[in-house]
Amino acid sequence: MTNIGILYACKDDGVQKDIHELKNAALVWEKEKIVWVGHEDALPDMYSEMERMDAGGNMVIPGLIDCHTHLAFGGWREDEYELRSLGRPYIEIAKAGGGILNSVRNTREATEDELIEVCIERLDEIKKLGVTTVECKSGYGLNKEDELKVLRVYRKLDALQPLDIISTFLGAHTIPPEYKENREEYIRLLTDDLIPFIAENDLATFCDIFVEETAFSIDEARTILGTAKKAGFGLKLHADQLSSGGGAELAAELGAVSADHLEYISDDGIRAMAKANTVAVSIPFATFYLRQQSIPARKLIDAGVPVAVSTDFNPGSAPSYHLPLAMHLGCTLQYMSPAEVLKGATLYAAKALNLDTHTGSLEPGKNADFAVIKSKSINHWMYHFTPNACQMTVKDGRVIWSV
Amino acid sequence: MTNIGILYACKDDGVQKDIHELKNAALVWEKEKIVWVGHEDALPDMYSEMERMDAGGNMVIPGLIDCHTHLAFGGWREDEYELRSLGRPYIEIAKAGGGILNSVRNTREATEDELIEVCIERLDEIKKLGVTTVECKSGYGLNKEDELKVLRVYRKLDALQPLDIISTFLGAHTIPPEYKENREEYIRLLTDDLIPFIAENDLATFCDIFVEETAFSIDEARTILGTAKKAGFGLKLHADQLSSGGGAELAAELGAVSADHLEYISDDGIRAMAKANTVAVSIPFATFYLRQQSIPARKLIDAGVPVAVSTDFNPGSAPSYHLPLAMHLGCTLQYMSPAEVLKGATLYAAKALNLDTHTGSLEPGKNADFAVIKSKSINHWMYHFTPNACQMTVKDGRVIWSV
Numbered sequence: 001m002t003n004i005g006i007l008y009a010c011k012d013d014g015v016q017k018d019i020h021e022l023k024n025a026a027l028v029w030e031k032e033k034i035v036w037v038g039h040e041d042a043l044p045d046m047y048s049e050m051e052r053m054d055a056g057g058n059m060v061i062p063g064l065i066d067c068h069t070h071l072a073f074g075g076w077r078e079d080e081y082e083l084r085s086l087g088r089p090y091i092e093i094a095k096a097g098g099g100i101l102n103s104v105r106n107t108r109e110a111t112e113d114e115l116i117e118v119c120i121e122r123l124d125e126i127k128k129l130g131v132t133t134v135e136c137k138s139g140y141g142l143n144k145e146d147e148l149k150v151l152r153v154y155r156k157l158d159a160l161q162p163l164d165i166i167s168t169f170l171g172a173h174t175i176p177p178e179y180k181e182n183r184e185e186y187i188r189l190l191t192d193d194l195i196p197f198i199a200e201n202d203l204a205t206f207c208d209i210f211v212e213e214t215a216f217s218i219d220e221a222r223t224i225l226g227t228a229k230k231a232g233f234g235l236k237l238h239a240d241q242l243s244s245g246g247g248a249e250l251a252a253e254l255g256a257v258s259a260d261h262l263e264y265i266s267d268d269g270i271r272a273m274a275k276a277n278t279v280a281v282s283i284p285f286a287t288f289y290l291r292q293q294s295i296p297a298r299k300l301i302d303a304g305v306p307v308a309v310s311t312d313f314n315p316g317s318a319p320s321y322h323l324p325l326a327m328h329l330g331c332t333l334q335y336m337s338p339a340e341v342l343k344g345a346t347l348y349a350a351k352a353l354n355l356d357t358h359t360g361s362l363e364p365g366k367n368a369d370f371a372v373i374k375s376k377s378i379n380h381w382m383y384h385f386t387p388n389a390c391q392m393t394v395k396d397g398r399v400i401w402s403v
Numbered sequence: 404m405t406n407i408g409i410l411y412a413c414k415d416d417g418v419q420k421d422i423h424e425l426k427n428a429a430l431v432w433e434k435e436k437i438v439w440v441g442h443e444d445a446l447p448d449m450y451s452e453m454e455r456m457d458a459g460g461n462m463v464i465p466g467l468i469d470c471h472t473h474l475a476f477g478g479w480r481e482d483e484y485e486l487r488s489l490g491r492p493y494i495e496i497a498k499a500g501g502g503i504l505n506s507v508r509n510t511r512e513a514t515e516d517e518l519i520e521v522c523i524e525r526l527d528e529i530k531k532l533g534v535t536t537v538e539c540k541s542g543y544g545l546n547k548e549d550e551l552k553v554l555r556v557y558r559k560l561d562a563l564q565p566l567d568i569i570s571t572f573l574g575a576h577t578i579p580p581e582y583k584e585n586r587e588e589y590i591r592l593l594t595d596d597l598i599p600f601i602a603e604n605d606l607a608t609f610c611d612i613f614v615e616e617t618a619f620s621i622d623e624a625r626t627i628l629g630t631a632k633k634a635g636f637g638l639k640l641h642a643d644q645l646s647s648g649g650g651a652e653l654a655a656e657l658g659a660v661s662a663d664h665l666e667y668i669s670d671d672g673i674r675a676m677a678k679a680n681t682v683a684v685s686i687p688f689a690t691f692y693l694r695q696q697s698i699p700a701r702k703l704i705d706a707g708v709p710v711a712v713s714t715d716f717n718p719g720s721a722p723s724y725h726l727p728l729a730m731h732l733g734c735t736l737q738y739m740s741p742a743e744v745l746k747g748a749t750l751y752a753a754k755a756l757n758l759d760t761h762t763g764s765l766e767p768g769k770n771a772d773f774a775v776i777k778s779k780s781i782n783h784w785m786y787h788f789t790p791n792a793c794q795m796t797v798k799d800g801r802v803i804w805s806v
Contacts, residue, residue, distance in 0.1 A: 081786035082741055085734040087701075125789065288735060298490075320788040325728075331488040332691060338485055383484035385723040386528065387790040 002026045002040050005057040006377060008339075009037060009362040010347045016301050019339045019378065027060060029368035032396035037362050055372050058391060059381065061342060062362050063132025063369030065349035066323050068260050068281050068310035070170075071122060071136040072115045072153050075106030077315045084289070100140075100174055103315050107140035107150065115153045116160070122313075123161050126321050127401050130371030130390040133164040135310075135353055137208055139173030144194060147171050151203040162400040166353050168236060169198050172209035172216050172224050187220055191227040199231035206257070206353075207233035211240075211247040218246050225254055234354055240264045241286070252276035258308065258352040262295045263287060270296075274303045279352040281308045282336075282344070284329035285318035297334040307336065308352045309344035328385050338382035368397035405429045405443050408460040409780060411742075412440060412765040413750045419704050422742045422781065430463060432771035435799035440765050458775050461794060462784065464745060465765050466535025466772030468752035469726050471663050471684050471713035473573075474525060474539040475518045475556050478509030480718045487692070503543075503577055506718050510543035510553065518556045519563070525716075526564050529724050530804050533774030533793040536567040538713075538756055540611060542576030547597060550574050554606040565803040569756050571639060572601050575612035575619050575627050590623055594630040602634035609660070609756075610636035614643075614650040621649050628657055637757055643667045644689070655679035661711070661755040665698045666690065673699075677706045682755040684711045685739075685747070687732035688721035700737040710739065711755045712747035731788050741785035771800035 007025035028036040028047045036047060080098045084090070093099055107115075126134060136154045141147035147169070154167035171190045179186035198204050207228035211221045215238075225235050234257045239247025241261035248269030251259035259265075259273060260281035273280060282295045300307050311326045312318040320326075327341040336344065350360025359367045372392040375381035381389055392402040410428035431439035431450045439450060483501045487493070496502055510518075529537060539557045544550035550572070557570035574593045582589035601607050610631035614624045618641075628638050637660045642650025644664035651672030654662035662668075662676060663684035676683060685698045703710050714729045715721040723729075730744040739747065753763025762770045775795040778784035784792055795805040 076783060076787065078780065078782040078786040081734070082782045085738060085740050085785075087738050129790070291735065319786050322788060322790060325788065331484070332694065335488060335490050337488050377481065379481040379485045380479060382488075383481040383722050384479065385725060385728065387532070387725060 001053045001055050001060070002043070003057055004040070004055040004060045007037070007060040007362065008062075008342060008378060010062050010343050011361050011363060012347055012356060014304070016306060016340045016343050016348070017337055019343050025060065027362060027370065029397045032367055034362060034364055034366050034368050036364060056391070059373040059375050059377065060362070061130070061371055061373060062346040062360055063371055063393065063395060064130045064323050064345050065133040065353065065355070065360060066126070066131055066311050066313070066321070067135045067258070067308050067349035067352040068283065068312050069134055069136055069321065070139060070312070070314035071134065072119050072138075072150050073103050073107050073140050073315050074110035074115065075103065075315065076319070077102055080316070081319065090290075100316060101177060103140045104142055104176065108143070108146045112149050112153055115150065116156055119153060119157050120161055122321060123157065123163055127163055127393050128390060129323055129388060130373065130393050131163065131323055132369040132371070132393065132395045133166065133350070133353070133355065133359060135166045135168060137168040137170040138204070139170030139208075142171065142173065142176035143178070144189065147194060148198070148203065151198060155203060162395050162398065164395075166206070166355070167204045168206040168208045169194070169204040169233070170208040170210070172221070174210065174215050187224060190224055195227050195231050195233070199233065205234060206236050208236040208238065210238040211245060211250065212238070212242055213245065214242070218250055221247075221250055222254075225256070229254065236260060240266075240269065244269070248273050251278050257354055260310070261286070262300075263293050265296065265300075270300055270303045270305060273300070273305045279306050279308050279348055281310050281352050282330060282334055283310060283312040283318065284326045284333050285320060286312050287333055288329055289317050294334045297330070297336050301336070301340065306348040306351055307340070307344050308348040309336075309341050310349065324381075324389070325385070328382050331382050338378045341382065342378050368394060370394050404456045404458050404463070405446070406460055407443070407458040407463045410440070410463040410765065411465075411745060411781060413465050413746050414764050414766055415750055415759065417707070419709060419743045419746050419751070420740055422746050428463065430765060430773070432800045435770055437765060437767050437769050437771050439767060459794070462776040462778050462780065463765070464533070464774055464776060465749040465763055466774055466796065466798060467533045467726050467748050468536040468756065468758070468763060469529070469534055469714050469716070469724070470538045470661070470711050470752035470755040471686065471715050472537055472539055472724065473542060473715070473717035474537065475522050475553050476506050476510050476543050476718050477513035477518065478506060478718065479722070480505055483719070484722065493693075503719060504580060506543045507545055507579065511546070511549045515552050515556055518553065519559055522556060522560050523564055525724060526560065526566055530566055530796050531793060532726055532791060533776065533796050534566065534726055535772040535774070535796065535798045536569065536753070536756070536758065536762060538569045538571060540571040540573040541607070542573030545574065545576065545579035546581070547592065550597060551601070551606065554601060558606060565798050565801065567798075569609070569758070570607045571609040571611045572597070572607040572636070573611040573613070575624070577613065577618050590627060593627055598630050598634050598636070602636065608637060609639050611639040611641065613641040614648060614653065615641070615645055616648065617645070621653055624650075624653055625657070628659070632657065639663060643669075643672065647672070651676050654681050660757055663713070664689065665703075666696050668699065668703075673703055673706045673708060676703070676708045682709050682711050682751055684713050684755050685733060685737055686713060686715040686721065687729045687736050688723060689715050690736055691732055692720050697737045700733070700739050704739070704743065709751040709754055710743070710747050711751040712739075712744050713752065727784075727792070728788070731785055734785050741781045744785065745781050771797060773797050
């Protein structure tokens with residue numbers, strides 16, 4: 001591809017704000033791999049006979065990676081949104097049958113085919129935003145049958161459409177109503193049945209848990225994630241979202257690939273994550289919709305923690321899959337610069353999925369996953385928010401969408 | 404148009420949350436006027452032979468009205484956005500040559516044709532969002548030549564493209580640098596020269612002023628707006644944005660059609676506006692980008708003040724023209740319900756422009772200005788934010804855009 005006005009390579013140099021700008025660039029790929037990136041006038045002769053695409057002077061970025069979503073769910077909760085707009089507290093809504101258990105009910109009722117259908121519709125829209133990889137969590141099934149159903153949906157989606165789908169088992173999202181009086185039994189279901197079964201059938205890459213007073217304790221998390229680690233899963237944690245509970249420290253201790261949310265992370269947690277090189281996944285939509293305090297992104301970045309940005313797409317606290325809008329909110333709500341959110345939604349999101357060896361930046365040897373954005377710079381893109389500035393999405397060297 | 408899944412008529416009944424939902428609706432228009440709205444199965448026989456359009460079961464709303472923008476400006480200020488993302492205060496940026504004076508410089512440098520060209524590009528995108536009317540302010544010229552240039556741009560735009568353009572003279576946006584030591588002289592330029600000239604040449608419908616410690620005082624506003632009123636202008640005020648300065652009270656006293664911003668409106672201001680039936684124009688983007696406190700929308704609505712919602716599109720504090728996103732922010736930041744922001748961006752926005760007799764709601768006799776939205780309800784549209792849910796925009800009975 002030639003006539004690239006500006007390209008951001010987003011290479012891995014440990015500095016979040018450094019996104020490796022290259023003006024008047026060209027990008028060469030063969031089959032699914034990038035073979036050359038540089039100034040167009042330095043394009044080696046050996047590539048001069050190749051088929052060319054014209055970027056129209058636009059900007060090129062690594063394909064965006066949404067490293068935290070709950071893509072497959074049945075039903076929506078738009079009427080709860082109205083109540084929350086008017087200031088009604090979540091706890092009241094949950095007591096009236098709303099909240100997460102509403103989504104559990106609707107997800108259990110949906111068939112595998114119904115979930116596949118709605119997810120394909122969603123992914124078809126997501127790819128138009130320049131996204132090339134999506135992490136997808138279970139966690140609205142909360143029993144063996146329905147957790148496995150959702151994980152099978154993700155495995156099938158990975159084959160049925162062009163985006164890479166990375167699945168995460170989040171059986172430990174909350175204690176399901178049937179086990180309310182017997183949480184130990186639910187935890188045994190996870191550790192003794194589901195985790196081994198999912199590992200054996202290769203139904204998920206990561207295991208995640210919601211560590212919070214209202215969900216699972218640190219000790220329970222240690223048990224569940226310990227089992228998952230032994231079974232070969234990468235680890236993730238929903239941590240410190242509503243209070244500072246030691247989730248970040250645990251993520252570091254267990255060698256988790258990421259700790260997500262972190263609105264209330266402690267200074268000890270920040271130090272521990274920096275030392276362990278755990279990725280912090282920020283979730284601007286949840287902060288915004290729940291009118292919460294933000295993740296201390298500046299403190300994390302200053303401490304050397306890579307901060308990824310994701311949508312957390314889910315039917316409750318983040319009902320939008322618009323990753324560029326989440327990045328935009330990241331600039332305003334979380335005091336990250338446009339360059340920092342770009343690295344956060346590309347290379348660092350890839351790190352949060354252990355994919356940074358083959359995607360997330362534009363370098364020879366990596367997958368040709370990229371997006372053409374109608375904008376003159378990363379600052380301008382984030383500043384002048386338009387419905388969708390993406391002009392073209394390329395995944396594994398194939399154009400999977402263009403205007 | 405038939406097969407409308409849900410239609411919101413947004414009639415004028417004094418209740419902001421009442422948007423007059425009609426399921427399985429039909430909408431009939433002849434030339435540019437609506438002649439019938441109702442349940443499809445009650446469609447009178449006399450219309451059965453007319454040409455039909457199918458809404459595909461989607462939602463129909465009155466055409467959106469953006470009642471507060473600064474559409475025509477030269478240049479952008481994306482690098483200031485980066486600084487503000489990182490928390491740099493506006494005052495520092497302004498001192499370094501940024502801020503509003505940056506836009507004044509760039510707008511003065513732009514030719515009339517250049518401004519027309521960028522504005523047409525912007526309006527072409529704005530109409531895709533379901534917007535049918537846009538209010539546009541001057542205020543980056545700040546001298547006779549350049550203020551008139553911008554107002555001529557608006558008059559020409561009204562003729563050159565399908566959206567209705569309502570122009571507002573905002574010569575009193577700030578004191579221009581040349582008059583910094585002699586503000587009385589600038590005010591005389593406004594009252595003795597520009598206002599009479601603009602009135603005589605019918606170059607603007609409204610006259611607006613920024614009332615704030617850093618801009619114009621209440622007394623100055625009374626002088627300028629008094630002159631404008633006598634010259635036949637409708638009045639608007641940027642009021643109480645950064646502090647509570649009596650701007651809302653003045654708007655009520657002078658019979659202004661709207662007072663805009665109002666983040667710091669006093670309780671006296673609310674009472675005065677309710678009594679005078681002045682529209683409060685809320686500006687969610689500015690609140691969000693400037694990380695300010697919000698307009699007390701609930702207090703205003705409870706006091707009976709109509710609250711309109713607008714983008715304030717401008718190159719500094721609100722660099723997006725995405726009115727549905729502004730509405731969405733209104734729900735979260737300002738505690739308005741989805742129904743309330745819809746009425747705020749249709750009927751009440753029309754009121755803020757004295758246009759409510761012929762647009763802003765779907766009723767016989769009004770203009771056939773409407774949008775088809777791919778969503779099942781207003782709650783769902785605002786909740787599940789997608790890049791652009793608008794499928795078709797109709798202005799004066801003509802389809803001006805469709806997917």
